[in-house]
Amino acid sequence: MTMVKICGLTEEEGLDAAIESGADMIGFVFYPKSPRYVTPERAAELLDGLPPDIFDDLRIVGLFVDPTDADLEQVFRILRPDIIQFHGSETPERIEAIRLDFAVEAIKAIGVSSAEDLKAAEAYLSVADYLLFDAKPPKDADRPGGHGVAFDWTLMQQWTHDIPWLLAGGLTPETVDDAIRLSGAPGVDVSSGVESAPGVKDPEKIAAFFKAVDG
Numbered sequence: 001m002t003m004v005k006i007c008g009l010t011e012e013e014g015l016d017a018a019i020e021s022g023a024d025m026i027g028f029v030f031y032p033k034s035p036r037y038v039t040p041e042r043a044a045e046l047l048d049g050l051p052p053d054i055f056d057d058l059r060i061v062g063l064f065v066d067p068t069d070a071d072l073e074q075v076f077r078i079l080r081p082d083i084i085q086f087h088g089s090e091t092p093e094r095i096e097a098i099r100l101d102f103a104v105e106a107i108k109a110i111g112v113s114s115a116e117d118l119k120a121a122e123a124y125l126s127v128a129d130y131l132l133f134d135a136k137p138p139k140d141a142d143r144p145g146g147h148g149v150a151f152d153w154t155l156m157q158q159w160t161h162d163i164p165w166l167l168a169g170g171l172t173p174e175t176v177d178d179a180i181r182l183s184g185a186p187g188v189d190v191s192s193g194v195e196s197a198p199g200v201k202d203p204e205k206i207a208a209f210f211k212a213v214d215g
């Protein structure tokens with residue numbers, strides 16, 4: 001079974017569609033420059049209405065970009081993500097320290113445009129619980145992800161390490177089956193590809209995405 005993460009949830013409709021479709025992970029973006037930014041209070045409000053047994057099979061991911069301890073504390077005072085997604089330039093040492101201090105698992109996002117980027121990712125093997133391979137952002141971008149941009153999925157055929165990993169970047173219901181086949185990904189992560197507008201998830205696209213993954 002391919003692991004699926006739906007990221008950048010802001011509204012009940014998208015959250016319900018992700019859960020009904022069987023998401024393994026759902027992500028909240030705690031990066032203020034993102035159109036998918038939510039306050040910790042809003043994320044907690046969205047989660048509060050859910051039956052407790054949902055969390056037996058669903059992991060909550062908090063996405064941060066180069067967070068300070070204060071950024072993390074501000075969120076952890078209100079809700080406790082199971083996993084932090086590090087989507088900035090965090091060093092392996094910084095991730096290791098946060099993992100221990102906040103007793104949380106870690107996804108490290110790696111921007112990929114060449115095989116050299118895969119080599120650089122090896123530095124995170126001992127400190128991350130998962131790696132997430134995403135396209136690099138466009139040059140003038142004000143945020144490092146969530147642009148709907150894909151990279152050459154076949155590059156991932158060179159990745160041979162055992163660590164669990166997710167493929168991200170520009171995935172859609174139309175492309176995800178090819179992406180899995182060409183990359184060999186054990187998991188996929190999508191945000192803009194299942195939206196009707198930036199920050200607005202489309203329940204029909206979420207359902208179609210899962211259908212394509214399972215297909």
Ligand SMILES: O=C(O)c1ccccc1N[C@@H]1O[C@H](COP(=O)(O)O)[C@@H](O)[C@H]1O
Binds near residue numbers: 146
């Ligand atoms: O979604 C964002 O706005 C965002 C902001 C800052 C860092 C990462 C962000 N999104 C993540 O980027 C990848 C790929 O997204 P997409 O499917 O291409 O839209 C994914 O992990 C998002 O969660």
